[in-house]
Each structure stands twice: as structure tokens, then as C-alpha cells.
Amino acid sequence: ATAYDTLAESCHHWGTLDAETRRLVKLGIAIGQSSEGGVRPHARRALEEGILPDELRHVELIAFTTAGFPTMTGSLKWVEEVIEKSK
Numbered sequence: 001a002t003a004y005d006t007l008a009e010s011c012h013h014w015g016t017l018d019a020e021t022r023r024l025v026k027l028g029i030a031i032g033q034s035s036e037g038g039v040r041p042h043a044r045r046a047l048e049e050g051i052l053p054d055e056l057r058h059v060e061l062i063a064f065t066t067a068g069f070p071t072m073t074g075s076l077k078w079v080e081e082v083i084e085k086s087k
Contacts, residue, residue, distance in 0.1 A: 020051055024059050031063040031075040039075045043082040053083045 012022060023046045030038030043056055056079050064072040 019049065020046075020055075023049060023051060024055065027056065028059050028063060031060065031071065032067045034067075034071050034074060036075075036078055039078045040082055043079045044086070047082065047086045056083065 017025070023042065027039065027042040027046060030042050046056055047053070057076075060072055060076045060079060063075070
């Protein structure tokens with residue numbers, strides 16, 4: 001588990017993407033996988049890091065044409081619940 005965490009941390013910080021972009025990419029990947037266990041924590045962390053609710057919604061809309069309507073609408077519910085809970 002420690003080695004996995006170290007790898008994840010190294011991958012997260014390698015390269016030129018800023019922190020906000022990395023978080024939104026991770027959210028998008030979780031949306032594409034229909035992973036409730038990925039969408040909720042990435043949305044929550046994004047809000048904690050100062051990313052705006054409308055930016056999370058923008059990621060959802062982008063996912064629509066890539067991941068499909070059923071995937072997008074399912075994860076949109078999870079994101080909206082996280083946004084509502086953060087208020």
C-alpha cells in the first residue's frame with residue numbers, strides 16, 4: 001500500500017499540469033469509469049481545493065459526449081450531492 005501511494009503521488013506531481021487541472025482530469029476519469037467511489041472523493045477534494053461547483057459541472061458536460069449520456073447523468077447526481085453537502 002505504501003509503494004502504491006508513493007507511485008500515485010509521483011504520477012500526480014510529474015509533468016506540467018497544474019493542481020486544478022490534475023484534479024479535474026482525475027474527476028473526468030472517474031466519471032468515465034462510472035466509479036461512484038472515485039467521483040465523490042474527487043469532487044469533494046476539488047471543492048476543498050477551491051475548484052468551483054460550475055467547474056465540476058463543466059467536467060460533467062464534457063463527459064457527456066465522450067462517456068455517453070447514461071454515464072454522465074449517473075455521475076452528475078453524485079457530483080451534485082457532493083456540492084449540496086459542501087454548502
